[in-house]
Amino acid sequence: MHKVAITGSGVFTPSEVITNDELVKTFNAYADKFNFENKGLIERGDVAAKDHSSAEFIYAASGINQRYVLDKTGILDPDVMHPLLRQRSDDEPSVMAEMAVDACTKALKQSGKSASDVDCVIVAASNHERAYPAIAVEVQDLMGINGFGYDMNVACSSATFGIQSAADMIRAGSIRSALVVNPEICSAHLEWRDRDCHFIFGDVCTAVLLERVEDAESKEYFEVISTKCATVFSNNIRNNNGFLRRSRPDGMKDRRDMQFMQEGRKVFKQVLPMVSAHILEHIGSEDIKPSDLKRLWLHQANKTMNDFIGKKVLGRTPEPEEQPNILQDYANTSSAGSIIAFSQHSDNLNKDDICLICSFGAGYSVGSVLLRKINA
Ligand code: COA
Numbered sequence: 001m002h003k004v005a006i007t008g009s010g011v012f013t014p015s016e017v018i019t020n021d022e023l024v025k026t027f028n029a030y031a032d033k034f035n036f037e038n039k040g041l042i043e044r045g046d047v048a049a050k051d052h053s054s055a056e057f058i059y060a061a062s063g064i065n066q067r068y069v070l071d072k073t074g075i076l077d078p079d080v081m082h083p084l085l086r087q088r089s090d091d092e093p094s095v096m097a098e099m100a101v102d103a104c105t106k107a108l109k110q111s112g113k114s115a116s117d118v119d120c121v122i123v124a125a126s127n128h129e130r131a132y133p134a135i136a137v138e139v140q141d142l143m144g145i146n147g148f149g150y151d152m153n154v155a156c157s158s159a160t161f162g163i164q165s166a167a168d169m170i171r172a173g174s175i176r177s178a179l180v181v182n183p184e185i186c187s188a189h190l191e192w193r194d195r196d197c198h199f200i201f202g203d204v205c206t207a208v209l210l211e212r213v214e215d216a217e218s219k220e221y222f223e224v225i226s227t228k229c230a231t232v233f234s235n236n237i238r239n240n241n242g243f244l245r246r247s248r249p250d251g252m253k254d255r256r257d258m259q260f261m262q263e264g265r266k267v268f269k270q271v272l273p274m275v276s277a278h279i280l281e282h283i284g285s286e287d288i289k290p291s292d293l294k295r296l297w298l299h300q301a302n303k304t305m306n307d308f309i310g311k312k313v314l315g316r317t318p319e320p321e322e323q324p325n326i327l328q329d330y331a332n333t334s335s336a337g338s339i340i341a342f343s344q345h346s347d348n349l350n351k352d353d354i355c356l357i358c359s360f361g362a363g364y365s366v367g368s369v370l371l372r373k374i375n376a
Pocket of ligand 1: 053058267268362
């Protein structure tokens with residue numbers, strides 16, 4: 001069996017930002033318009049009036065200040081309230097592939113490697129913009145990578161599940177290296193007209209390069225000690241959009257269940273114990289104590305959630321640098337969140353420090369990657 005390392009990472013960040021104030025202004029304009037247009041129905045009690053959103057609530061409930069998106073004009077237009085992306089021809093790169101190439105190029109640069117060193121591309125994300133051909137095969141083609149690629153989806157846990165798949169193939173010897181890429185266009189599956197969740201998501205793409213330890217060019221990298229994945233079925237985070245849509249009565253209507261839906265409170269209550277127990281079991285199986293963990297890069301959905309998990313795992317409140325959050329700037333970016341935190345906050349670690357990436361979400365799903373910092 002070969003030893004596996006993460007030798008590089010990269011983040012593509014869209015250029016457009018939406019602050020909480022901008023978001024709330026649009027939502028409230030939409031709510032006022034809805035209430036005006038449905039005045040009679042609301043007065044008769046047939047339709048519920050829409051309440052205003054609030055930037056103070058959003059920050060207090062989630063820790064989110066702003067989010068990056070591919071297009072803010074459509075999202076911030078009260079008559080549209082979703083991103084507006086240009087139709088591309090089949091001969092142009094897809095949006096997801098373009099974001100992926102940017103993040104992969106950065107990951108390769110950090111590793112000191114080129115496309116010819118890569119054997120496999122896994123595009124692991126919570127949505128893919130088409131059914132086939134796989135986005136991963138397109139990324140492979142655009143980057144000039146030999147070998148093979150495939151797409152996979154485990155919602156918010158896609159990155160860690162993808163890392164496990166790549167690490168297992170490298171360990172077993174079927175490949176020497178893989179790019180695991182997470183292009184997340186969450187703005188396109190968020191219901192911006194739903195006050196309970198309109199603030200949750202943002203867009204981004206992350207990538208990591210995994211390779212055999214013996215192939216690492218850089219003197220500094222992270223050795224993968226082990227990975228652990230788990231799933232338990234739940235309907236509390238769900239999106240019904242899919243290829244059977246047009247075959248069903250009312251399938252093509254503007255239906256709420258064709259976007260992201262969640263029972264936020266239930267998710268909170270059920271996922272927290274699952275994740276803390278998962279991390280403790282994972283480190284326990286490697287004879288690693290909580291006090292040995294020098295950094296936790298957690299899924300970035302909610303600050304209170306992360307504070308709770310960190311405290312449960314470490315047995316004390318983590319210092320901010322021990323468990324860095326990026327959700328205040330990026331919001332929830334689904335599978336990419338923990339990898340942004342890893343990519344932007346993996347400095348100041350010493351030789352042999354033990355660290356952990358952990359993502360969790362729909363499924364339910366939870367995936368963790370235990371790493372050892374190597375300074376060769
Ligand atoms: N602006 C102002 N008030 C709002 C609001 C908004 N945008 N959205 C909800 N509220 C109000 C509600 O109406 C409710 O009022 P009430 O107490 O008078 O009924 C109150 O705020 C609390 O609402 P609730 O939905 O219970 O909020 P919460 O504190 O649970 O926070 C989430 C909501 C979504 C931030 C939180 O549940 C969460 O983060 N859950 C897990 C998210 C997650 O990890 N998802 C994974 C996705 S991958």
